[in-house]
Amino acid sequence: xxxxxxxxxxxxxxxxxxxxxxxxxxxxxQAIPVILERKDILGxxxxxxxxxxxxxxxxxxxxxxxxxxxxxxxxxxxxxxTPTRELAVQIEESFKTYGKYTGLRSTVVxxxxxxxxxxxxxxxxxxxxxxxxxxxxxxMNQNYISLKDIKLFVLDEADRxxxxxxxxxxxxxxxxxxxxxxxxxxxxxxxxxxxxFARTILSDPVKIEVTPESPAVEAIKQGVYFVAKPDKKAxxxxxxxxxxxxxxxxxxxxKHGADQVTKSLNSAKIHAEAIHGNKSQNARQTAxxxxxxxxxxxxxxxxxxxRGIDVDKLSHVINFxxxxxxxxxxxxxxxxxxxxxxxxxxxxxxxxxxxQLRDINRLINIPIPVIKDHPxxxxxxxxxxxxxxxxxxxxxxxxxxxxxxPEDAAKRNKRRWFGKSKSYGRNETRKY
Ligand code: AMP
Numbered sequence: 001x002x003x004x005x006x007x008x009x010x011x012x013x014x015x016x017x018x019x020x021x022x023x024x025x026x027x028x029x030q031a032i033p034v035i036l037e038r039k040d041i042l043g044x045x046x047x048x049x050x051x052x053x054x055x056x057x058x059x060x061x062x063x064x065x066x067x068x069x070x071x072x073x074x075x076x077x078x079x080x081x082t083p084t085r086e087l088a089v090q091i092e093e094s095f096k097t098y099g100k101y102t103g104l105r106s107t108v109v110x111x112x113x114x115x116x117x118x119x120x121x122x123x124x125x126x127x128x129x130x131x132x133x134x135x136x137x138x139x140m141n142q143n144y145i146s147l148k149d150i151k152l153f154v155l156d157e158a159d160r161x162x163x164x165x166x167x168x169x170x171x172x173x174x175x176x177x178x179x180x181x182x183x184x185x186x187x188x189x190x191x192x193x194x195x196x197f198a199r200t201i202l203s204d205p206v207k208i209e210v211t212p213e214s215p216a217v218e219a220i221k222q223g224v225y226f227v228a229k230p231d232k233k234a235x236x237x238x239x240x241x242x243x244x245x246x247x248x249x250x251x252x253x254x255k256h257g258a259d260q261v262t263k264s265l266n267s268a269k270i271h272a273e274a275i276h277g278n279k280s281q282n283a284r285q286t287a288x289x290x291x292x293x294x295x296x297x298x299x300x301x302x303x304x305x306x307r308g309i310d311v312d313k314l315s316h317v318i319n320f321x322x323x324x325x326x327x328x329x330x331x332x333x334x335x336x337x338x339x340x341x342x343x344x345x346x347x348x349x350x351x352x353x354x355x356q357l358r359d360i361n362r363l364i365n366i367p368i369p370v371i372k373d374h375p376x377x378x379x380x381x382x383x384x385x386x387x388x389x390x391x392x393x394x395x396x397x398x399x400x401x402x403x404x405x406p407e408d409a410a411k412r413n414k415r416r417w418f419g420k421s422k423s424y425g426r427n428e429t430r431k432y
Contacts, residue, residue: 006032009064011101012057019097025050027210031184032058038182040205042198046188047087047157047310048334049210052094055080055184059152060099063127066151067104074105074125076145078152081131081173083161085110085281086288086309091156092130104128109145111135112281119144133161133169140176147176155201158187159194167197174201220333222345223371224357229350231376232320233264238375239318239346240270240298247291248316250300251323251332258300261320265298272298276305303328311335319347322356326363346371351378 003013003024024032027045034041035058045051059078066077082088092108099106106128107121115135122129122144129136129145139145153174155161161170185198185205198205227235240248252258255276265272273287273296284305290296292311301309303323317336323329329347336343347368349357361367 001029007036008032008057009061011064012061012098015098015100016053016057021053025054025210027051027208028054028057030208030210031055034206034208035059035182035184036061038062040182040202041184041186042195042202042205042207043184043186044188044190044207044209045186051156051186052091053098055154055186056091056095056098059128059154060095060102060104062152063104064099064102067102067127074127075149076126076129076147077149078128078154079131079136079147079150079173079177080129080154080156081133081136081161081170082156083132083164083166085112085132086284086305087157088130088132089285090310095128095130099128106130109135109139110281111138115139115144133166133173137169137172140173147173148178150177150181152182152184153177153201154184154186156186158185158197159189159191162194162197220336220343220345222333222347222368224347224349224368225371225374225376226378227348227350227374227376228378229352232348232350233261235348235374235376236261236318236320237265237268237270240265241268246297246315247294247311247313248298248318249291249306249311249314249335250298250318250320251306252300252302253321253324255302257321258302262300265300270298271296272300274300276302303332306332306335309335315343317343317345319345322347322349322353322360324356326356326359329360330364 001024003016003021006024006029008016027043027049031041031043031054035055041055043051043054045054063077080088080091082091088108088110092106095106104127105125107118107126108130109115109118109122110132111134115138118135119139122139136145140147155170161167183202183205185202187194187198190209225235236250239245250261250272252261255278258274258276262272262274273290275284275287279287287296287299288309291299299311300320314336317333319329319332323332333343333345336345347357357368
């Protein structure tokens with residue numbers, strides 16, 4: 001299957017080819033034809049599956065086909081609502097990238113920054129608007145934004161929107177949309193309340209589900225270090241002194257923890273920046289841009305700040321602290337190993353975090369291999385749950401020092417992680 005088979009027009013095909021996309025991902029090959037047929041979609045897919053291009057490319061194509069020739073007054077014809085500023089910026093970058101040969105204009109609005117720049121761009125006219133709910137309503141109430149010409153509406157990360165308490169804001173936005181429109185609804189999970197909510201927005205939708213069995217996840221090498229809490233910073237510095245690590249996203253549980261870790265790394269001359277909810281929007285975006293452009297090698301983040309952040313060619317994810325919720329582990333490590341590249345996920349586990357590790361091992365159904373060869377190793381009595389499976393024991397070490405058989409582990413992980421995880425369960429997503 002190629003993008004040509006999906007009937008995408010040349011200007012979009014050219015932009016995708018320049019991004020190095022040779023084949024559509026499963027969500028793209030399923031969603032693009034349906035959207036081009038002008039049908040509504042109820043899509044169960046998470047970030048990392050190629051979801052953005054799955055809706056952005058056909059939206060661009062539809063608007064391009066309807067673009068008047070010559071000079072015209074641009075009005076907003078497509079609205080994409082997404083929960084966080086980082087996601088909004090990322091989606092807008094994608095529209096700009098995929099639409100660079102279409103002549104269509106897009107912009108993004110989000111809160112936490114002055115609105116002047118945003119309103120200046122809006123005044124000049126745009127075709128596509130990407131927005132977070134609060135700022136959108138704000139600007140609508142000030143008459144900077146009208147939704148009366150919207151033909152295509154996308155609600156992205158619906159489960160997270162509801163989690164973040166945006167339901168009333170979303171309802172207010174939807175009340176202002178034209179009744180006659182095409183709506184695309186995406187959510188990483190499909191619990192009954194999301195399905196019920198989707199029904200209020202969609203009209204006879206086509207259901208599309210992609211399980212995140214991406215080859216990217218198969219490529220992730222994992223390892224856990226048993227280390228005393230006070231030694232974690234020293235261990236992190238020890239690991240990051242290895243220059244073979246191109247880029248690392250380090251997860252901490254708290255904002256304060258993220259700041260502390262960043263400080264220690266910088267004192268050790270390892271350039272790191274932190275990203276979390278206490279930072280200003282500008283500081284977060286700058287840190288993220290620096291990391292994406294490889295000016296900063298290490299980004300330290302909390303889960304909330306980092307969810308959905310997409311970084312090309314991220315080589316390492318490091319769990320400085322074990323996540324409390326096992327599913328979060330899967331979310332975190334899925335940041336690396338994307339687009340067929342290999343990735344490494346390392347976790348630091350202190351004595352108080354053993355139960356979290358046990359839960360994760362249970363969830364992924366294959367114990368994370370223990371890395372014993374490091375200067376801060378703790379003598380471990382209780383490693384029953386972390387013994388490599390028998391068919392892994394004959395394996396030598398790879399570059400990362402992790403006992404690992406990628407093929408076997410990947411096959412098992414692929415089946416088990418997503419088969420059993422509550423939020424990814426197949427049965428759950430079938431209950432539309
Ligand atoms: P998304 O789920 O939209 O956040 O996309 C995840 C990542 O996959 C992004 O880095 C995209 O640039 C990349 N991507 C999307 N579609 C393709 C494709 N067809 N081939 C290769 N990479 C892709």
